Amino acid sequence: MNLYTLKGLPELLLNTSLFRGKRRRNDKLILLDKCNWFIHRILTNTYGKNEDNVGYKYWVNIHSEELKKFLGTKSYIRIKNTLVEELQLIEENEVYSAKNFSKSYRLTEKAQSISKDIVPLYSQQFQNTYQNEIVKNCKVTLENKVLFKLYHNLSQLITIDEWLYWVEHITEDEYKTVDGIKMPYPYISKYRNERYALYYNEFKRLNKLNRPIEIFSSVINFKPTKSNAGRIYYLGTSIPRHIRAVMRTKSNELLYEVDMSSAQPSILFLSWLESNTELQNVDKEIKEEYAKMYDLVVSGSIYKYIQQNSEYCKGLEYNKLKKSILTTINAKYKPTPLNKELKKLFPSFMDWLNSKKEKEGHKSVSHLGQSLEASIFVETYRQIPEDTFSLLIHDCVLTTKENTSFIKKLLINRTKELFSCIKKTEDLNRLFKIELVSIKDEDTFNYQLDKYYENFKSEN
Numbered sequence: 001m002n003l004y005t006l007k008g009l010p011e012l013l014l015n016t017s018l019f020r021g022k023r024r025r026n027d028k029l030i031l032l033d034k035c036n037w038f039i040h041r042i043l044t045n046t047y048g049k050n051e052d053n054v055g056y057k058y059w060v061n062i063h064s065e066e067l068k069k070f071l072g073t074k075s076y077i078r079i080k081n082t083l084v085e086e087l088q089l090i091e092e093n094e095v096y097s098a099k100n101f102s103k104s105y106r107l108t109e110k111a112q113s114i115s116k117d118i119v120p121l122y123s124q125q126f127q128n129t130y131q132n133e134i135v136k137n138c139k140v141t142l143e144n145k146v147l148f149k150l151y152h153n154l155s156q157l158i159t160i161d162e163w164l165y166w167v168e169h170i171t172e173d174e175y176k177t178v179d180g181i182k183m184p185y186p187y188i189s190k191y192r193n194e195r196y197a198l199y200y201n202e203f204k205r206l207n208k209l210n211r212p213i214e215i216f217s218s219v220i221n222f223k224p225t226k227s228n229a230g231r232i233y234y235l236g237t238s239i240p241r242h243i244r245a246v247m248r249t250k251s252n253e254l255l256y257e258v259d260m261s262s263a264q265p266s267i268l269f270l271s272w273l274e275s276n277t278e279l280q281n282v283d284k285e286i287k288e289e290y291a292k293m294y295d296l297v298v299s300g301s302i303y304k305y306i307q308q309n310s311e312y313c314k315g316l317e318y319n320k321l322k323k324s325i326l327t328t329i330n331a332k333y334k335p336t337p338l339n340k341e342l343k344k345l346f347p348s349f350m351d352w353l354n355s356k357k358e359k360e361g362h363k364s365v366s367h368l369g370q371s372l373e374a375s376i377f378v379e380t381y382r383q384i385p386e387d388t389f390s391l392l393i394h395d396c397v398l399t400t401k402e403n404t405s406f407i408k409k410l411l412i413n414r415t416k417e418l419f420s421c422i423k424k425t426e427d428l429n430r431l432f433k434i435e436l437v438s439i440k441d442e443d444t445f446n447y448q449l450d451k452y453y454e455n456f457k458s459e460n
């Protein structure tokens with residue numbers, strides 16, 4: 001068992017009043033384990049539950065009862081104060097709601113600048129506490145049929161030796177002016193580099209292991225949760241996209257994904273269509289908008305249509321386009337250029353959306369979208385046989401090629417079942433698409449290198 005923490009933390013603790021007050025060696029080792037655990041807890045949830053562009057700014061909620069369990073009822077406040085006030089490694093957000101959410105924590109800029117490290121547990125006492133919690137969490141998790149299937153299939157993954165692939169894909173160009181000439185300088189943000197390296201190395205370590213308990217013991221694992229909207233968050237949902245590309249099953253089968261085109265907009269469009277099924281028969285303008293939105297959903301072309309018909313979106317890269325649209329749909333109502341253009345394209349839909357935000361709060365929109373997404377994907381995942389390799393990643397299902405058509409059919413049937421506005425005979429093949437996730441052998445760096453040497457030898 002290991003913890004992911006800050007390199008050189010023991011040296012930093014040496015001069016703290018709390019550490020100096022410990023006389024026995026074992027007490028000092030227990031204190032070190034507890035401090036490592038606190039930082040480990042923040043780091044694993046930071047990496048596991050937020051996007052790369054948020055980075056270390058992400059706040060991690062940790063209930064006081066959990067702190068008491070691992071840090072000690074009598075000592076958790078002193079340990080927290082040592083890391084927060086004396087060493088200034090952790091920042092505490094004291095805003096909390098007794099019934100809704102606990103206090104939250106994140107690393108300070110000082111801690112972010114320090115290299116990270118994987119360290120063992122030093123004291124038998126803390127090792128027992130930590131091991132018991134891992135076993136308990138594993139047992140409770142595997143009692144849930146969906147989570148059992150998810151973790152069982154996670155244990156069937158391998159990560160190939162292909163670090164160059166993800167390094168190249170997370171490298172960006174930073175432009176600097178040298179002697180009056182603008183030059184690109186490749187760089188990787190510290191957060192992305194540390195996150196990707198950790199996931200890559202840990203999943204490679206799991207290659208030879210095949211039991212769920214071994215995944216729970218990994219430094220990247222965190223306790224799975226289910227949101228109020230029904231989304232399931234577990235280790236599989238946190239695997240960075242470019243790390244998934246260098247993964248396969250232990251039978252060396254490539255991974256494919258079955259996902260929903262423009263998932264959140266499609267689901268919200270369907271919600272509006274569902275509520276206007278009757279009205280479109282009597283209102284000409286709604287009838288026209290209804291027909292247009294219906295066609296866009298079933299053809300899986302919402303983003304493409306918006307990009308072609310919005311001056312604001314023309315020329316935007318797909319990821320920026322998607323982010324701008326999702327932000328506008330889910331954020332508080334503001335008369336931004338994109339909001340105005342969406343209103344021109346879908347007037348009744350945007351009126352419905354903005355009215356919902358005004359009456360129920362803007363978060364009600366994302367909650368609606370995610371709850372319906374879960375109704376489609378989580379419920380479909382329940383129907384997939386246990387002996388069929390599959391992993392749920394919010395709005396898509398990872399599987400092997402032979403199972404893609406079967407899972408796609410299940411998703412289509414579930415969507416039609418959920419939304420009566422979809423014609424029973426409607427072809428939804430374009431709404432749900434199948435794409436290769438794993439890189440092929442011939443695209444790997446090692447294959448290309450072998451091919452280069454092979455050609456070199458034949459030519460010489």
